[in-house]
Amino acid sequence: MTDRCAAYCRYCTRSRLVSNASGYDFHPEFDRQIAYIAEHTEIRDVLLSGGDPMLLSDEKLEYLLGRLRAIPHVEFLRIGTRIPIFLPQRITPALCAMLRQFHPLFVSIHTNHPRELTTEVRAALGQLADAGIPLGNQSVLLRHVNDEPVVMKALVQKLLMCRVRPYYIYQCDLISGSSHLRSTVSRGLEIMDSLRGHTTGYAVPQYVIDAPGGGGKIPVNPGYILRKSATKIILRNFEGKVFEYPEAAEVAAMAPLCDPSMAFGKD
Secondary structure (H helix, E strand, O other), X not given: OOOOOOOOOOOOOOHHHHOOOOOOOOOOOHHHHHHHHHHOOOOOEEEEOOOOHHHOOHHXXXXXXXXXXXXXXXXXXXXXXXXXXXXXXXXXXXXXXXXXXXXXXXXXXXXXXXXXXXXHXXXXXXXXXXXXXXXXXXXXXXXXXXXXXXXXXXXXXXXXXXXXXXXXXXXXXXXXXXXXXXXXXXXXXXXXXXXXXXXXXXXOOEEEEEEOOOOEEEEOOOOOEXXXXXXXXXXXXXXXXXXXXXXXXXXHHHHXXXXXXXXXXXX
């Protein structure tokens, strides 16, 4: 959407691109982008990213959202932004009234530490939530910033108080010059273990590694499945206790119990 952010994060995958630090000459071609989406009917989810889309004016944002919402096969829209954190004054009643025209519309924010969630930020997020916009948070695991269980737990619980669902914790990407900010994957797994069973399930995000080379987000979880066979699964819970769960019978053997008329979307 744009090559500008309200602030530039040292660990960001796009930090050299959006700030033009490496001479990357970015010029968005909105007509071509929207034409591509319109032509490809398999696209059902469109993310407005950047840079930060909320640095655009209300009028520009409304125009682009309107064009996207007019495409029949686009089911829902998402905006990725750090504006509610860096510039909460940007979230105004007029902006929220405009955004609510384009539901289903989701907003993903980016917060790494509970101290970022000030009273001004909470008020801004509340306005977005009151406009019916589901809010999710994406964090990056950062050494000596949030890679302590007590800090991450405080962050996710405070996010819920701000009406934001913790969505992702990212393992820090392999960005040049950011090795001092990278915590270990084993530390991330320890943090996930410290959340599951020790706070509400709504506060537990998904820990992911964005695979180098375009492999996409890969979920990484502590080892809750200890062993499995054709007849049973051996599990451990958050307390370290071990449980045996019998595996289900083959689907074919259970088929007579299913009523095809109850299938979702069945005429």
